[in-house]
Amino acid sequence: MTQTSGTVTWLTQEAYDQLKAEYDHLSGPARVDIAKKIEAAREEGDLKENAGYHAAKEEQGKQEARVRQLAQLLETAKVGEAPADDGIVEPGMVVTVAFDGDEDDTMTFLMASREFATSDIETYSPQSPLGVGLNGKKVGEEAEYELPNGNTARVKVLKAKPYQA
Known part of the structure; x- marks a missing residue:
């Protein structure tokens, strides 16, 4: 997974190896x-x-690119x-997370760089409004973040576990 801090991007060895192989x-x-x-296409005329x-x-x-x-x-x-x-x-x-304290209205996602977005789980960047609001929060704590329309949303952290590929 990645964590960007200034110009440094933190990667696990597995993530680094995957990106290096693609490169x-x-x-x-x-x-x-x-x-x-x-x-071949040029030769066609x-x-x-x-x-x-x-x-x-x-x-x-x-x-x-x-x-x-x-x-x-x-x-x-x-x-x-x-x-x-x-x-x-x-x-x-x-x-x-649970939205507005409603433990029936939940969402589970991976907090990581878009480089690691998979079809298995939705991915949110640590730099996204939700990511910024949640970063450093503990299970049981609440966080606020700004929605695109300017309103504020509240979520409660229900679980936070390391991603297992």
């Missing part, structure tokens, strides 16, 4: 593959009306331990 693939074999696609060429160039642009993003992230990364199982909300924790 290595995108900056190596994937780069070669996209260059081959572009060259008129580039103005060549949808394959334009699609490959767009894919290349997205891929290069991701390579730059990963390079910056890995450059500022510090590898550390997963959070302790101490009931304190912090990045890397799966958190369950």
Whole structure:
């Protein structure tokens, strides 16, 4: 999981290895593959009306942007331990909250960088209004955060456990 503090991003060893593997693939074999696609499309002739060429160039642009993003992230990364199982909300924790004290109206999510968003569990950034409001709170404590419309919402922390992949 990640925790951004200034320009440093804290990662578990597992998260670092996962991002490094993605970076290595995108900056190596994937780069070669996209260059081959572009060259093959270029050989088809008129580039103005060549949808394959334009699609490959767009894919290349997205891929290069991701390579730059990963390079910056890995450059500022510090590898550390997963959070302790101490009931304190912090990045890397799966958190369950109750809205306005109503323990029937709950939400469970992973507090982590969007880099770790999965289809298994909703992910909220520590920099999001909810993340900022909850960071450092203990099970049983309440927190307030600002909604996009300017109103304030209250939640109570019901659970906070380290994420298990």
